[in-house]
Amino acid sequence: MPIPILMPALSPTMETGTLSKWLVKEGDTIASGDVLAEIETDKATMEVESIDEGRIAKILVAEGAEEVPVNQMIAVMLEEGEDESALEGFAAGGGGGATPAKADASEPAAAPVPEAQQPAPVTPTQGAAKVFASPLAKRLAQQNNLDLARISGSGPNGRIVKRDIEAAVAGGGATVSAAPAPSAVALAAGPSDQAILALYEEGTYDIVPHDGMRKIIAQRLQESKQTVPHFYLTLDCELDTLLAVRKRMNDRSAKDGPGAYKISVNDFIIKAMAMALQRIPAANATWTDAGMLLHKHSDVGVAVAIEGGLFTPVIRKAETKGLADISAEMKDLAGRARQRKLAPHEYQGGTTAISNLGMFGISHFSAVINPPQATILAVGAGSPRMVVKDGAPVVATVMTVTLSCDHRAVDGALGANLLGEFKAFIEEPGMMLV
Amino acid sequence: MADTQFDLIVIGAGPGGYVAAIRAAQLGMKVAVIEREHLGGICLNWGCIPTKALLRSAEIYHLIQNAEEFGLKVEGVSFDATKIVKRSRQVAKKLAGGVGYLLKKNKVTIIDGEAKLKGKGQVSVVKDGKALPDVSAKHIILATGARARSLPGLEPDGKLVWTYKEAMVPEALPKSLLVVGSGAIGIEFASFYRTMGVDVTVVEVMDRVLPVEDKEISTFAHKAFEKQGMKILTSATVEKLEKSKTNVTVTIKDKKGKQEKVTVDRVILAIGITGNVENIGLEELNIKVDRGHVVIDQWCHTNVAGIYAIGDLAGPPWLAHKAGHEGIMCVEKIAGQKNVHPMDTTNIPGCTYCHPQIASVGLTEEKAKEAGHKVRVGRFPFQANGKAIALGEPEGMIKTVFDAKTGEMLGAHMIGAEVTELIQGFVIAKTLETTEHELMETVFPHPTLSEMMHEAVLDAYDRVIHS
Numbered sequence: 036m037p038i039p040i041l042m043p044a045l046s047p048t049m050e051t052g053t054l055s056k057w058l059v060k061e062g063d064t065i066a067s068g069d070v071l072a073e074i075e076t077d078k079a080t081m082e083v084e085s086i087d088e089g090r091i092a093k094i095l096v097a098e099g100a101e102e103v104p105v106n107q108m109i110a111v112m113l114e115e116g117e118d119e120s121a122l123e124g125f126a127a128g129g130g131g132g133a134t135p136a137k138a139d140a141s142e143p144a145a146a147p148v149p150e151a152q153q154p155a156p157v158t159p160t161q162g163a164a165k166v167f168a169s170p171l172a173k174r175l176a177q178q179n180n181l182d183l184a185r186i187s188g189s190g191p192n193g194r195i196v197k198r199d200i201e202a203a204v205a206g207g208g209a210t211v212s213a214a215p216a217p218s219a220v221a222l223a224a225g226p227s228d229q230a231i232l233a234l235y236e237e238g239t240y241d242i243v244p245h246d247g248m249r250k251i252i253a254q255r256l257q258e259s260k261q262t263v264p265h266f267y268l269t270l271d272c273e274l275d276t277l278l279a280v281r282k283r284m285n286d287r288s289a290k291d292g293p294g295a296y297k298i299s300v301n302d303f304i305i306k307a308m309a310m311a312l313q314r315i316p317a318a319n320a321t322w323t324d325a326g327m328l329l330h331k332h333s334d335v336g337v338a339v340a341i342e343g344g345l346f347t348p349v350i351r352k353a354e355t356k357g358l359a360d361i362s363a364e365m366k367d368l369a370g371r372a373r374q375r376k377l378a379p380h381e382y383q384g385g386t387t388a389i390s391n392l393g394m395f396g397i398s399h400f401s402a403v404i405n406p407p408q409a410t411i412l413a414v415g416a417g418s419p420r421m422v423v424k425d426g427a428p429v430v431a432t433v434m435t436v437t438l439s440c441d442h443r444a445v446d447g448a449l450g451a452n453l454l455g456e457f458k459a460f461i462e463e464p465g466m467m468l469v
Numbered sequence: 470m471a472d473t474q475f476d477l478i479v480i481g482a483g484p485g486g487y488v489a490a491i492r493a494a495q496l497g498m499k500v501a502v503i504e505r506e507h508l509g510g511i512c513l514n515w516g517c518i519p520t521k522a523l524l525r526s527a528e529i530y531h532l533i534q535n536a537e538e539f540g541l542k543v544e545g546v547s548f549d550a551t552k553i554v555k556r557s558r559q560v561a562k563k564l565a566g567g568v569g570y571l572l573k574k575n576k577v578t579i580i581d582g583e584a585k586l587k588g589k590g591q592v593s594v595v596k597d598g599k600a601l602p603d604v605s606a607k608h609i610i611l612a613t614g615a616r617a618r619s620l621p622g623l624e625p626d627g628k629l630v631w632t633y634k635e636a637m638v639p640e641a642l643p644k645s646l647l648v649v650g651s652g653a654i655g656i657e658f659a660s661f662y663r664t665m666g667v668d669v670t671v672v673e674v675m676d677r678v679l680p681v682e683d684k685e686i687s688t689f690a691h692k693a694f695e696k697q698g699m700k701i702l703t704s705a706t707v708e709k710l711e712k713s714k715t716n717v718t719v720t721i722k723d724k725k726g727k728q729e730k731v732t733v734d735r736v737i738l739a740i741g742i743t744g745n746v747e748n749i750g751l752e753e754l755n756i757k758v759d760r761g762h763v764v765i766d767q768w769c770h771t772n773v774a775g776i777y778a779i780g781d782l783a784g785p786p787w788l789a790h791k792a793g794h795e796g797i798m799c800v801e802k803i804a805g806q807k808n809v810h811p812m813d814t815t816n817i818p819g820c821t822y823c824h825p826q827i828a829s830v831g832l833t834e835e836k837a838k839e840a841g842h843k844v845r846v847g848r849f850p851f852q853a854n855g856k857a858i859a860l861g862e863p864e865g866m867i868k869t870v871f872d873a874k875t876g877e878m879l880g881a882h883m884i885g886a887e888v889t890e891l892i893q894g895f896v897i898a899k900t901l902e903t904t905e906h907e908l909m910e911t912v913f914p915h916p917t918l919s920e921m922m923h924e925a926v927l928d929a930y931d932r933v934i935h936s
Contacts, residue, residue: 169901171877172902175875178875190808190810196902197877197902242807
């Protein structure tokens with residue numbers, strides 16, 4: 036008589052579990068006490084031991100299958116002397132037990148392959164989050180090669196529905212192939228929405244549904260912090276020369292009409308970063324698995340805060356452009372960014388970026404790299420500070436900048452060289468003409 | 470001194486307004502509802518409910534006339550029009566009383582009078598020409614509903630030229646009747662009067678009856694109505710009404726421009742409805758109105774903060790259940806509930822209670838194709854369903870429309886006995902975003918009419934069993 040192996044209840048409250056790993060395969064001979072499989076619940080990962088001896092005849096629930104109900108048959112073992120014919124009769128007779136497993140296998144989205152391939156999360160408290168999705172959402176996700184685990188649901192109780200998939204498709208996020216396949220880093224999923232909501236009393240908060248921009252910001256920056264090894268370099272730049280040059284230049288501008296300009300400190304920063312990258316071309320890079328992209332031009336993204344989020348429009352080939360051109364282009368891009376009227380080609384790509392919070396009085400901060408760029412410069416406010424010159428304290432206008440670098444593409448010394456060149460251009464803007 | 474300060478004031482106690490008021494009260498708001506005429510609005514008093522009572526009388530009459538088919542012998546069948554109307558009124562009255570009970574149970578203040586927006590959060594109320602104390606609330610929902618539309622030359626007089634209201638309470642049945650408009654309202658009256666033996670002509674300006682329904686359903690209905698002896702003129706317009714003392718001569722122009730004169734006892738105008746936007750203070754507050762309807766956003770908010778509009782007043786589809794749903798959504802949004810979503814009109818079913826009944830949800834085949842879907846269409850006839858034959862109702866069909874690529878159910882269209890009770894199955898399916906897969910896997914009970922829903926899904930995927 037074949038022996039059914041059932042999904043065990045590992046705790047009194049356990050109703051379902053994830054079959055995270057099979058430690059035996061069909062045909063293996065099993066002794067009592069052998070470990071058969073690893074089962075993961077929301078609380079812990081535990082091993083299932085065999086209480087019988089025999090041979091594993093059939094594995095009914097695939098590795099990685101989630102929400103396998105307690106007492107569902109997960110495998111069948113044959114006793115000594117029995118062969119597969121015994122199994123046929125048993126499977127037919129025991130019907131009810133075997134059917135759910137079969138149905139699971141034919142269900143297209145029941146066990147998404149990528150999830151099954153991922154190793155179990157390291158911390159036992161973070162079991163694979165249960166994914167609630169409508170049948171249509173599941174099918175659309177499959178057809179669009181999207182990983183449901185990376186999409187937040189807006190339906191009842193956080194269920195993923197059609198509009199969420201459509202938003203993900205429109206946003207280009209969450210595709211399965213976007214995850215770095217060969218290095219296969221298991222990204223820890225954060226706590227589920229329900230777990231978060233449970234921490235706050237109902238009625239003490241409002242829920243603002245995410246718009247497409249918010250979802251993309253969340254996806255891309257989370258991806259950046261989880262996949263890009265960041266390190267940070269901080270440096271002070273003296274601005275007095277730049278401010279004086281800027282004033283003289285702006286004073287010479289026509290009041291209005293064609294040719295009038297008003298160059299900002301930020302325009303100088305864009306230009307200086309562009310020039311610095313030309314001086315240190317190895318830092319004008321993008322990491323890909325196949326090889327390093329070394330960009331020929333300095334395409335400088337500039338973060339523009341807008342209502343409800345931000346855009347990072349790109350000044351292309353900034354090294355070739357004069358300050359007045361950069362200034363005019365920036366004004367146009369920032370204006371249209373605020374109206375959400377930028378075309379994708381105006382904010383995609385870029386080889387580096389600048390995020391300037393100086394106008395808010397921020398003295399220094401570090402920014403999150405916007406992949407596939409390898410660097411981003413966080414710019415603080417220029418303010419009068421005591422500096423020591425020739426052994427004596429003097430007052431200078433100082434701006435602190437912090438360069439975030441993708442360590443895969445830009446090493447410490449390389450990043451320091453880049454920042455050093457940047458500082459030289461800022462402190463002596465005339466050098467940008469050389 | 471009565472209370473004058475509320476969290477929410479609802480103007481109009483129809484199926485949108487009273488539902489909104491009850492939901493708001495459930496959410497802990499202090500609510501007042503102001504109604505000028507009847508609790509329950511048109512739906513309950515002069516629309517959905519009393520017409521269903523009339524149509525039930527017609528249905529029973531029709532069955533008795535066909536008693537022999539069922540082996541029953543009934544002789545000397547006749548009817549009393551006044552008693553039919555009386556029953557219909559009693560049904561309406563009973564339910565209107567129910568609405569009053571529900572509002573009181575939920576501690577909603579009912580104000581009997583005519584309301585007008587006076588300023589931000591302020592509403593004046595007048596009863597029989599006398600001003601009642603002003604009331605105020607942070608949020609005001611307008612739910613004043615709609616009325617029958619009239620066109621120049623096509624104005625009702627309440628005697629010979631009726632709207633739904635007179636058509637519902639005839640003193641005696643006319644011998645002949647002309648119905649202008651073949652939407653749900655027009656067709657239901659045409660069906661009622663035809664079943665009761667009246668000579669009925671229907672004039673429709675579009676090229677088919679029930680123009681919002683799927684084309685195949687329209688064609689099916691057209692044939693069924695003609696078989697019952699209805700005269701149907703499509704692509705035709707009513708040019709002129711000439712009234713004598715006892716009848717109306719109607720000039721009808723067909724699509725080729727040819728004119729024809731028909732003389733009938735009564736005319737029913739059912740050429741659409743228009744929102745009750747007058748005298749409620751919209752102009753004073755600069756609330757945007759477009760073609761007789763208040764303009765709202767996806768949460769029923771008007772262009773003025775704190776003022777909302779729901780139901781017929783806010784535009785099509787003109788359905789009681791849409792009004793109620795909007796009312797609930799609007800109130801939940803005001804109360805800051807989580808998980809409130811804008812209404813998806815493709816999930817709102819529509820029902821017409823003519824004989825045979827018609828029900829639908831979602832996109833028609835034509836509309837689905839227009840929207841760029843590649844479709845799979847399934848059909849199943851009543852003739853092949855055991856329960857339908859046993860009921861003696863072999864006339865009808867169920868049609869399903871799926872997106873060929875994703876399996877999304879885009880629409881379902883039904884004509885035949887009891888389909889207004891069947892459609893909810895597909896509405897649930899659509900709301901839960903099921904695909905053809907789950908519908909095919911669902912076990913439908915035998916023997917029921919609902920089996921045809923299953924078969925119509927199977928047919929779309931070339932898996933139909935009984936056809």
